[in-house]
Amino acid sequence: MSLARIVDWLDERLGIRRDIERALRRTVPAHALGAPYCLGGIAFLAFVVEVLTGIALARYYQPNAAMAYESVRLISYQVPLGSLVRGLHYWAGNVMIAAVLLHMLRVYLAGAYRRPRELNWVVGVLLLLATLTFGFSGYALRWDAATYGATSIVVLAPASLPLGGEWLMRVFLGDVVITGETLTRLYFLHVFLLPAVATLLMLLHFLIVRRQGITGGM
Template identity: 40%
Template sequence: MSKVYDWFEERLEIQAIADDITSKYVPPHVNIFYCLGGITLTCFLVQVATGFAMTFYYRPTVTEAFASVQYIMTEANFGWLIRSVHRWSASMMVLMMILHVFRVYLTGGFKKPRELTWVTGVVLAVLTASFGVTGYSLPWDQIGYWAVKIVTGVPEAIPVIGSSLVELLRGSASVGQSTLTRFYSLHTFVLPLLTAVFMLMHFPMIRKQGISGPL
């Protein structure tokens, strides 16, 4: 076993990486409220795992979406547990994100030199809310359908380009298959990809600039 470790150590310098991670100084004022961002990340990872599991059974069509969700809940092995964890961790992720934003704001985490950390964090907050909106529609039940109809109808109040934006979001003049396809693609591919990109920007900046001061 040591030979295998030595082989990787020689090429990747694993011990140096581990020492750099574990030797990072943590300010004495840090408390449980500084863990909210980490909890949000944990919820996101749970979302990815449980969401990926459900893609094997979910069918993103207006005629089969609701039935496929019912199948996950009643027929698929541990489907009820996977979907329940996905649903509740989604709510937890949004709650932790909101509390994290408040904590960062109250401790001045948006001030120099952490402006870019704050900007990427706000983008991640918007992406988190977008996960909630798009995921809410996927069961395609009455609540999901009308939620999509209301959300996609909001831009219509914008002068000149409002109608075009609505049609872009829905894929047509009315809510239908094109809308569900768009929301499914956003929820399972576009938003996770963007979230991963901004996390890869957000975390190194936190590590570089350190944690903001106490309240």
């Protein structure tokens, strides 16, 4: 079934064609045409690449302590195009982190965190946290000696928080030391919880941008 027929079908029931056309014809305000204004969109595109390549990787990755490392090697060396898909997932993740940080800097320099955009700034901070947690939890899934060390540092760090640190550490670990249970929890975080939360936050972020428009200036 072609996309046009799906849109026709939905239009007959929901009357969406006019909304889509209006959205596609919207013009970007002249002050927001420069490259710095593309950074949020680049972060979003990188997220889409992450989702698509992540679905392909999940087909072969085995989230258990005995097989995780071997399954990553299998993806890299034996699965057709596995190394390419894994590389794309790795680099799009890095691009996303860099784009989000630069986007945040652009927003800060434009003063777009001020009233009435404080709420969207807070949504942005949550998106930044989600993006960084994506990176950390994904790195842990490799389950080799280097990631074991990095995971220990990141997972044990919350233990020094004065309130609830011990509890947070146990939520990540599933135990008092890193075990197979830690891998299962980080996998759930990386593949189910974070994508769902990040998608909802992005929807909210875009709806607010749509409603408020882009700040002039930088």
